[in-house]
Amino acid sequence: MVTSKPHAVLLASPGMGHIIPMVELGKRLLTHHSFHVTIFIVTTDSITTTSQILQQTSNLSSLNIVHVPPIDVSHKLPPNPPLAVRIGLTMLDSLPFLRSSITSIDNLPPPSALIVDMFGLPALPMARDLSMLTYVYFATSAWFSAVTVYFSVSDKKIMETHAESREPLSIPGCEPVRFEDTLEPFSSPGGEMYEGYLEAAKQIVAADGILMNTWEDLEPAATKALRENGILGRFTKGEVYAVGPLVRSAEKKPEGGKKDAVLQWLDGQPDESVIYVSFGSGGTMSENQMREVALGLELSQQRFVWVVRPPCEGDASGAFFDVASGVDYTMSYLPEGFVKRTEGLGVVVSMWAPQAEILQHPATGGFVTHCGWNSVLESVENGVPMVAWPLYAEQKMNAFMLSEELGVAVRTAEKDGGVVGREEVAEVVRRVMVDKEGVGMRKKVKELKLSGEKALGIFGSSHHSLSQMTKHCELHLQASH
Numbered sequence: 001m002v003t004s005k006p007h008a009v010l011l012a013s014p015g016m017g018h019i020i021p022m023v024e025l026g027k028r029l030l031t032h033h034s035f036h037v038t039i040f041i042v043t044t045d046s047i048t049t050t051s052q053i054l055q056q057t058s059n060l061s062s063l064n065i066v067h068v069p070p071i072d073v074s075h076k077l078p079p080n081p082p083l084a085v086r087i088g089l090t091m092l093d094s095l096p097f098l099r100s101s102i103t104s105i106d107n108l109p110p111p112s113a114l115i116v117d118m119f120g121l122p123a124l125p126m127a128r129d130l131s132m133l134t135y136v137y138f139a140t141s142a143w144f145s146a147v148t149v150y151f152s153v154s155d156k157k158i159m160e161t162h163a164e165s166r167e168p169l170s171i172p173g174c175e176p177v178r179f180e181d182t183l184e185p186f187s188s189p190g191g192e193m194y195e196g197y198l199e200a201a202k203q204i205v206a207a208d209g210i211l212m213n214t215w216e217d218l219e220p221a222a223t224k225a226l227r228e229n230g231i232l233g234r235f236t237k238g239e240v241y242a243v244g245p246l247v248r249s250a251e252k253k254p255e256g257g258k259k260d261a262v263l264q265w266l267d268g269q270p271d272e273s274v275i276y277v278s279f280g281s282g283g284t285m286s287e288n289q290m291r292e293v294a295l296g297l298e299l300s301q302q303r304f305v306w307v308v309r310p311p312c313e314g315d316a317s318g319a320f321f322d323v324a325s326g327v328d329y330t331m332s333y334l335p336e337g338f339v340k341r342t343e344g345l346g347v348v349v350s351m352w353a354p355q356a357e358i359l360q361h362p363a364t365g366g367f368v369t370h371c372g373w374n375s376v377l378e379s380v381e382n383g384v385p386m387v388a389w390p391l392y393a394e395q396k397m398n399a400f401m402l403s404e405e406l407g408v409a410v411r412t413a414e415k416d417g418g419v420v421g422r423e424e425v426a427e428v429v430r431r432v433m434v435d436k437e438g439v440g441m442r443k444k445v446k447e448l449k450l451s452g453e454k455a456l457g458i459f460g461s462s463h464h465s466l467s468q469m470t471k472h473c474e475l476h477l478q479a480s481h
C-alpha cells in the first residue's frame with residue numbers, strides 16, 4: 001500500500017448537475033495530481049438510472065465510485081418543498097452510510113480529505129472527527145462563491161435594504177448583483193431560506209479550503225476578491241482554489257459501437273448550423289411556454305436539436321429528481337403537427353441527450369441554455385455561443401455574466417413569471433445563429449475556450465491551484481504519521 005499519496009473522498013449530492021462536476025474533479029485529482037480518489041454518490045432515484053447515465057457520460061473505469069443506497073425522504077417533506085430542502089434532508093440521511101463506509105475502506109490508505117458540494121456540508125463535522133481536511137467545492141462561478149462568502153458576514157440590514165429598495169447588492173471587489181438576478185434567500189431576509197443559507201455560508205467559510213469550477217482569467221476580479229485579505233479573503237479560514245474549467249468531454253464510442261441517432265443526424269448538417277436547446281438535467285416548463293418554444297424554433301427557420309420533458313406547471317426544476325425516467329416518446333404535449341412540420345429541420349429528443357457530444361459536434365452553432373454552470377462551461381469549452389434563459393438557483397447571475405460581461409450570449413427578456421413568446425424565441429435564436437452579433441459572440445467564446453485550456457495546462461493557473469491544494473493534503477498526511 002502506497003501511503004505517500006493522499007486519499008480524497010468526494011461526496012456528490014443528488015442531481016446530475018451535482019454529480020457530473022464532482023466526478024470530473026475526481027478524475028482530475030486522480031490523473032493529474034496523484035490522489036487516491038473515492039467518490040460517494042447520493043441519489044434519490046434508482047441507482048441504475050444514475051449509474052447508466054454516468055457510464056454513458058464518463059470514463060469511470062479507474063475511479064472508485066460508491067453509490068449510497070437510494071434514500072427516500074418523501075415522508076419527511078412539507079408540501080411543495082423547495083429543491084434545496086429535499087436535497088438537504090437526503091444528504092443528512094446519507095451520513096451513517098458514509099461514515100461507516102469511510103471507516104471501513106481497507107484497500108486504500110485512510111482518507112485525508114473530504115470534498116463536498118454545497119449540499120454536503122452536514123458531512124463536514126464527521127470529517128473533522130476522522131481527522132480529515134475539509135473542502136467545499138463550488139461547481140459554479142467565483143462570483144457566486146464570492147456572494148456566498150460575503151453573505152456569511154454581511155449585516156442583515158444590507159440584505160433588507162437590497163430586498164426593499166431593489167437596488168443592486170454590492171459585493172466587495174466584484175460586480176454587484178442586480179435585484180432581478182438575486183437568489184431567493186437574499187430577496188427575503190428573515191425567511192427560512194435566508195437563515196438556512198446563512199448557516200450554510202458560515203460552514204463553507206470555516207472549511208479548510210474552497211474549490212471553484214472556474215479559472216482566474218475568466219473571473220479575475222471575483223477570484224482576486226476571494227483571495228485577498230483586504231477584500232473577502234480574510235473571511236475564509238482556508239485558501240480559495242480556482243480549478244476549472246472541469247467539464248465532461250465527449251466520450252469516444254468503442255470500435256463498432258452504435259452512434260446515437262441525434263449525433264448521426266448532426267453528421268448530415270452543415271457546420272455551425274444547428275441550435276441545441278436544453279434546460280439542464282431537471283429543467284421543466286409550462287405547457288404554454290413549451291408551445292412558444294416550439295413555434296419560436298419553427299419561426300426562426302434554423303436547424304435545431306431540442307431536449308424535451310413533459311411540461312410542469314409552476315416548477316422550473318420539475319424533473320430534477322427523476323432524470324431520464326419515464327421517457328415519453330409520444331411527446332403529445334408538443335403543438336399539433338410540430339414534429340411533422342419540422343421533419344428534416346430539427347430533432348426532438350425526449351428527456352436526456354448526449355449533451356457533451358452534441359456541443360462538441362461541428363454542426364452545433366448555438367445553445368439555448370438555462371445557464372446551469374456545467375452547461376455554460378461545456379458550451380464555452382466547445383466555443384459555442386449561447387441564448388441565456390435562466391430558470392432557477394444562481395442561473396440568473398450566470399446569465400448576466402454571459403450576456404453583460406463576457407458578451408458570449410444573448411438573454412431572453414424577463415417576463416416576471418410570464419411566458420417568453422414565440423417571436424422572441426425566434427429573435428434570440430436568429431441573433432446568435434444568423435446575425436452579425438452572433439459572429440462576434442462566436443469569436444469571443446472561442447477566445448474563452450482557449451483561455452480555459454490554458455488554465456488547465458501544465459503551467460496554467462488552475463493546474464497550479466490544484467497542485468497547491470494537493471500540497472496542503474500531502475502536508476496534512478505527513479503530519480498525521
Ligand code: UDP
Nearest residue numbers: 017020280281282352353355372373374375
Ligand atoms: N446533461 C446531459 N444531457 C441532458 C441534460 C443534461 O448530458 O439531456 C448534462 C449536461 O451536459 C451537464 C449536466 O447534465 O453536464 C447538467 O448540469 P447543469 O449545471 O448545466 O444544470 P443542472 O442540471 O444542474 O440544472
